[in-house]
């Protein structure tokens with residue numbers, strides 16, 4: 129017998145909480161739905177569009193009782209884009225959402241009971257991003273568009289102005305699209321794997337007047353490239369370097385291996401906490417410059433480092449944290465897996481005249497095992513792994529090596545909680561401070577201070 133198609137229906141619902149990604153939690157009988165654009169305690173007419181097991185899927189038709197924390201989103205395409213899922217929540221509400229998210233995740237996954245501190249926020253919480261990275265495609269009506277992928281799809285929501293990105297980057301991207309049209313440079317077509325420009329990455333320095341444009345192309349060379357670069361330079365004189373990155377693989381990874389400098393030095397410089405850093409296209413660099421200073425200063429002050437300390441800066445990127453900490457300690461050792469970031473880190477040490485620091489390329493887990501076997505003892509470890517967190521090899525060796533303090537910086541509370549659970553066997557979790565590096569989105573950065581339980585005996 130043919131299954132009857134699902135018939136959507138409406139009900140009056142109330143939001144009881146926010147999920148980890150900022151969606152409103154709404155119950156309908158014994159089903160639960162995660163609905164966009166509804167806040168705790170708000171009531172709304174909700175359409176149920178689909179039911180699967182104990183979940184319903186749906187949307188708000190009309191809010192009937194508003195939360196006092198609701199604000200009007202700044203962005204015109206807010207509902208379509210999905211990049212900033214908290215723009216309808218006041219900034220005070222966003223900071224509390226993040227604090228609560230860290231607190232609950234540490235408890236649920238890590239079994240950690242700690243009063244998480246207030247989220248350290250920024251003002252104004254807009255236009256903070258120093259990097260944009262957008263796919264470029266041909267729309268159905270033949271227009272060259274760039275934007276964000278709609279949630280769970282590869283459909284692009286065209287974005288002309290973004291309320292969290294640097295305004296100057298929006299302008300450069302518009303010029304690039306105009307020049308693509310002028311020189312008939314086709315954007316990439318994912319299905320047919322033809323076309324030229326896949327992504328455009330724009331990074332700007334907060335401190336210096338320097339801007340890097342990276343054109344990620346599907347092919348090694350393309351007609352009109354020299355004229356395109358010449359026009360781009362003269363129309364957007366703020367650009368100080370243009371790099372072509374070649375990525376012809378069928379992959380979601382944005383950057384390919386091969387790079388070609390088309391103009392300028394191939395990198396930009398920026399300043400953080402009084403030091404100058406060189407940033408290459410592939411190097412990790414925090415996206416919110418003002419909050420990065422807050423993040424690093426908080427992390428370093430929590431570490432309470434001493435002149436006699438040997439410090440490990442694990443997952444060090446271009447060496448930012450270690451270099452800033454170096455003047456307060458005996459020596460810093462940094463480890464990082466991306467080769468170009470390690471080269472940048474070594475240059476950054478030289479440029480800033482810092483001699484008590486060494487950087488190594490490699491996996492942090494393998495590196496710390498090697499150092500432990502060599503009998504090298506770190507007094508303090510500052511670790512800042514990627515979203516997927518650290519690994520058993522690294523954490524297990526930390527438990528054996530017993531640095532007296534660990535400062536764990538994380539951009540993903542769930543992996544942080546998982547890793548802290550392992551470390552909590554021998555470390556006391558003293559403090560957890562969320563720092564808002566990604567205002568208007570559900571993402572949160574957290575700094576955690578761990579102290580060795582029996583440190584006094586050591």
Ligand SMILES: C[S@@+](CC[C@H](N)C(=O)[O-])C[C@H]1O[C@@H](n2cnc3c(N)ncnc32)[C@H](O)[C@@H]1O
Nearest residue numbers: 412443444445464465466490491492512513514
């Ligand atoms: C969140 S970033 C932090 C970088 C730096 N601490 C900063 O604030 O700019 C994480 C870094 O870890 C590096 N990484 C990822 N996996 C790694 C591994 N297994 N071993 C060492 N570094 C790794 C990434 O390349 C990236 O630079």
